Amino acid sequence: MNSKKLFIETYGCQMNISDxxxxxxILEKEGYELTDAAKDADVIFVNTCSIRDNxxxxxxxxxxxxxxxxxxxxxxxIGILGCMAERLKDTLLEEESFIDMVVGPDAxxxxxxxxxxxxxxxxxxxxxxxxEETYEEITPVRLDRNGVSAFIxxxxxxxxxxxxxxxPYTRGxxxxxxxxxxxxxxxxxxxxxYKEITLLGQNVNSYxxxxxxxxxxxxxxxxxxxxxxxxxxxxxxxxHPKDISDELIxxxxxxxxxxxxxxxPVQSGSSDVLKRMxxxxxxxxxxxxxxxxxxxxxxxxxxxxxxxxFCGETDEEHNATVAIMQEVGYDYAFMFKYSERPDTxxxxxxxxxxxxxxxxxxxxxIINMQQKTSLASNKRDIGKVFRVxxxxxxxxxxxxxxxRSDENKxxxxxxxxxxxxxxxxxxxxxxxxxxxxxxxx
Ligand code: SAH
Ligand code: SF4
Ligand code: F3S
Numbered sequence: 001m002n003s004k005k006l007f008i009e010t011y012g013c014q015m016n017i018s019d020x021x022x023x024x025x026i027l028e029k030e031g032y033e034l035t036d037a038a039k040d041a042d043v044i045f046v047n048t049c050s051i052r053d054n055x056x057x058x059x060x061x062x063x064x065x066x067x068x069x070x071x072x073x074x075x076x077x078i079g080i081l082g083c084m085a086e087r088l089k090d091t092l093l094e095e096e097s098f099i100d101m102v103v104g105p106d107a108x109x110x111x112x113x114x115x116x117x118x119x120x121x122x123x124x125x126x127x128x129x130x131x132e133e134t135y136e137e138i139t140p141v142r143l144d145r146n147g148v149s150a151f152i153x154x155x156x157x158x159x160x161x162x163x164x165x166x167x168p169y170t171r172g173x174x175x176x177x178x179x180x181x182x183x184x185x186x187x188x189x190x191x192x193x194y195k196e197i198t199l200l201g202q203n204v205n206s207y208x209x210x211x212x213x214x215x216x217x218x219x220x221x222x223x224x225x226x227x228x229x230x231x232x233x234x235x236x237x238x239x240h241p242k243d244i245s246d247e248l249i250x251x252x253x254x255x256x257x258x259x260x261x262x263x264x265p266v267q268s269g270s271s272d273v274l275k276r277m278x279x280x281x282x283x284x285x286x287x288x289x290x291x292x293x294x295x296x297x298x299x300x301x302x303x304x305x306x307x308x309x310f311c312g313e314t315d316e317e318h319n320a321t322v323a324i325m326q327e328v329g330y331d332y333a334f335m336f337k338y339s340e341r342p343d344t345x346x347x348x349x350x351x352x353x354x355x356x357x358x359x360x361x362x363x364x365x366i367i368n369m370q371q372k373t374s375l376a377s378n379k380r381d382i383g384k385v386f387r388v389x390x391x392x393x394x395x396x397x398x399x400x401x402x403x404r405s406d407e408n409k410x411x412x413x414x415x416x417x418x419x420x421x422x423x424x425x426x427x428x429x430x431x432x433x434x435x436x437x438x439x440x441x
Contacts (some may be wrong), residue, residue, distance in 0.1 A: 006032040007041035010143075011059055012049025014200050014237060015171075016082055018153040020047045021140030023081065023108050028141060030112045039069060043077045043115060048084035050166045052339035056084055067098045077118055079103055079111070083170035086127050087342075093123045105156075105171055106130040129157075129172030136181040139188065146391055148195045148421045152185050153177070154221065155201035160240070162267075163278045163345040164310065164338060167202055174202075176209045179216050179224065186228045195389055195421055196233050199225065203240040205248060219248040226255050233389065233406070235259045238305075241266065241281050244289045253296040260297050261408035264289070265305035269324030270317035273310055278345065283324065290328055301407030303332045308366060309359030310338045311350035318362050325369060331377050331409065332434075333370045337363050371433050378409070378431035385441060386411060390422045402435075411436045 006027050010020045023045060024034055035041055044066050049055040063078070070076045079101035080092055086104035088095075093102055100118040103111060104127035114124045134156055142150055157174045158167045186197055199222070201207060207218040216224075218236075226234050234257060241264055252258050264286075268274055271282035293300050306321060325333065337359040340352040354362075386405035394400035394412050401415040403424075412435055413426050426438040 004032050004042045005035040005040050006043050006045065007035050007038045008045045008047065009038075009062070010047040011055060012047070012051065012083060014151055014198070015153060015156075015202065016047050016049060017143065018140065018151040018200055019082065019105060019108070020045075021143050021151070022135045022138050022153075023047070023111065024141040024143065025138050026108055026111055034141070038066065039073075041076065043079065044069075045079045045081050048080055048082040050083040050087045050170055050341070052336060053341075054339070059084060063096065063099070067096075070098050075119070077101070077115060079114075081105070081108070083166065085125075086129070086170040087166060089127045090125055093125060097123075099123065101125070102127065104129060106133045108135070109133075130175075131173055132175060134175060134177035134181075136177050139185070146420055147193060148389065148391055149198065150189050150194050150196070151198050151200050152182060152189075152225075153200045154182055154204065155207045158202040160203065160280065161278060161345065163276065163350070164307065164341065166341045166344060169343065171202060174206060176207050179209050179221055182221065183224060183228060186225050186232065190229050190232055193421060195231065195423070196235065196391075197225065199234065199236040201236075201238075203238065203243065204236045205239045205243040205245075217245075217247075218243070219245065219251040222248070222258060223251055223255060226258050230257050233257045233259055235261060235408070237263050239264050241279075241286050241289055244293070246292065249289075249292055249296050252300075259301075259406050259408065260299060261301035261303075261406065262293060263303045263305075264293075266324060266328075267305060267307050268310065268313075268317070269321035270313075273313055273317050273320075276311060276346075276350065277307075283320070287324075287327070299407060301331050301405075301409065302328060303408070304328070304330050304334070306333055306335045306366060307338050308335065308362045309354040311346055311352055311354070313338075313354050313362075322366060322369060325366065325373065329373055329377060330370065331407070332374055333366075335363060335366050335370065375431070375433045378433070378436055381409070381428045381436055382431060383428065385425050385427045386436070386438070388413075388424055388426045390418050390420050390424060392420065405436070409436050410434065411438055413438045413440055416440055 048059045077100045085102045102125040107126035155176045157172045159174045205218045209216040388403040391403045394402045402412045428436045428438040430437045
C-alpha cells in the first residue's frame with residue numbers, strides 16, 4: 001500500500017477552497033493520504049491568491065517555513081498552485097529554487113504526472129489556462145469538516161477585466177459547468193447528510209450553459225438545485241451587479257430554500273470611479289437593483305466589497321462611497337485599500353496616486369461606519385425569530401452552538417439537545433457587531 005502524505009494549505013477566496021478539494025480528490029486517487037501536519041508530508045501544496053499585494057506577501061513568508069522543512073527532509077516536494085502560480089509562472093521557480101512545481105488553476109489533472117517528474121532539483125510548471133476545464137466529473141473531497149455546508153463550483157474564470165483586477169489573468173476565460181454534473185453533485189451531498197450548498201463562481205450569476213438544444217441561465221440552474229430537496233438550503237457567491245436580473249430576484253423571493261442573502265460588491269459609490277474601474281454599471285443601475293431586491297425580498301441580507309483609494313479617487317468620490325453604504329445599509333462589508341496589480345489595465349494606464357495615508361484614513365472611516373451599520377442592523381433583529389442551521393460548536397463555550405440564519409447572520413445559542421445539521425428556530429435576544437445571540441424556541 002502506498003502511504004504518501006499530502007499537506008495542503010489554501011489562501012484566497014472560496015473558489016480556491018473548492019479547488020483544493022478537487023486537488024485532494026485527484027491525489028487521493030493516486031494513493032495519497034491527507035495530513036494536518038506539514039512536517040509529516042511527502043508533498044506540500046500551497047494554493048495561493050494574488051488579489052492584493054499583501055496576499056502574495058503572506059504566501060512568500062509562509063513558504064520560507066516549508067523551505068526549512070525541506071532542508072531537513074530533502075525528498076519533500078513543494079508545489080505552488082493557484083493564482084500566484086498562474087501570475088508568476090516560471091519566475092516563481094527561478095526566484096524560489098526550493099519549489100518543485102508551479103501549477104495554475106486549470107492544470108490540476110496534471111498534478112500526479114508533474115509530481116513524478118520532479119525531484120533531485122528538477123522543477124516543473126504547468127500554467128496552461130483552458131477554455132473548457134470545469135473539473136465537472138471530479139467529486140471533491142470536502143475539507144469543510146462540519147459535514148453540513150459544502151461548496152459546488154459552477155463556473156470558472158472571468159471575462160470582465162475590471163481595470164484593477166488580476167483574476168481574468170490568473171483564472172482565464174469564463175466557462176460554465178454542465179448542469180447535469182452540478183445536480184448530481186448536489187444529490188450526492190444530500191445523500192451524505194449535507195444541509196447547505198453554496199454555488200460558487202467568480203461571477204456566479206453570469207452562469208450560462210449553452211448547447212445546441214439547451215440553454216440554462218443562473219436563475220434556472222438555481223431553481224433546479226433548490227428542487228433537489230427542501231432539506232437543502234442554497235446560497236451563491238459572488239454575484240456581479242450587471243447580472244442581477246429581475247428573474248433571479250424573483251426566483252430567490254419565490255423559492256423557500258434559496259437563502260435571502262445576496263453578496264453584491266459595489267466597489268465604489270461614484271459612477272466616475274466605477275467607469276475608471278471598468279465595472280460596466282453605474283450607481284443608478286446598482287441602486288435600481290438594490291431597490292428591486294428590497295421590494296421583492298424585504299429582509300434580504302445584503303453585503304458588499306469596497307475598494308478605497310482607487311486611482312484618482314477624490315474626497316468627493318470617496319464621500320459618494322460613504323453615502324452609498326449608508327443608503328443601502330449593508331449587513332457587512334469587505335473593505336480593502338486599492339493595491340496595484342502588475343499588468344492590469346489600471347497598472348499600465350493609470351497612476352496609483354492616492355496617498356497611502358489618505359487610503360488608510362478612508363479605509364478606517366468606512367470600516368468604522370460599517371461597524372455602526374452592522375450593529376444597527378443586528379439591533380433591529382432583537383426579538384425576531386430566525387430559522388438557523390446548526391453548523392458548529394461555539395468557539396467560546398461547548399455549551400453553545402453557532403449557525404447562520406437564512407439572511408447569513410451568525411447566531412450563537414445554548415445547545416440544549418441540538419446537534420450539528422439540525423434546523424432550529426432561534427429568537428434573537430441580544431447582539432454584538434458580528435453576532436446575534438439568542439435562544440431556541
Ligand atoms: N468577482 C467578484 C470579486 C472577486 S475579488 C466581483 O467582481 O465582485 C474579491 C474582491 O477583492 C473584489 O470584489 C474587490 O473588492 C477586491 N479586489 C480585487 N482586486 C483588488 C485590488 N487590486 N486592490 C484591492 N482590492 C481588490
Ligand atoms: Fe475581478 Fe471584476 Fe472579474 Fe470580479 S468581475 S473577478 S473584480 S475582473
Ligand atoms: Fe485570490 Fe485567485 Fe480567488 S486571486 S481571490 S484566489 S480567484
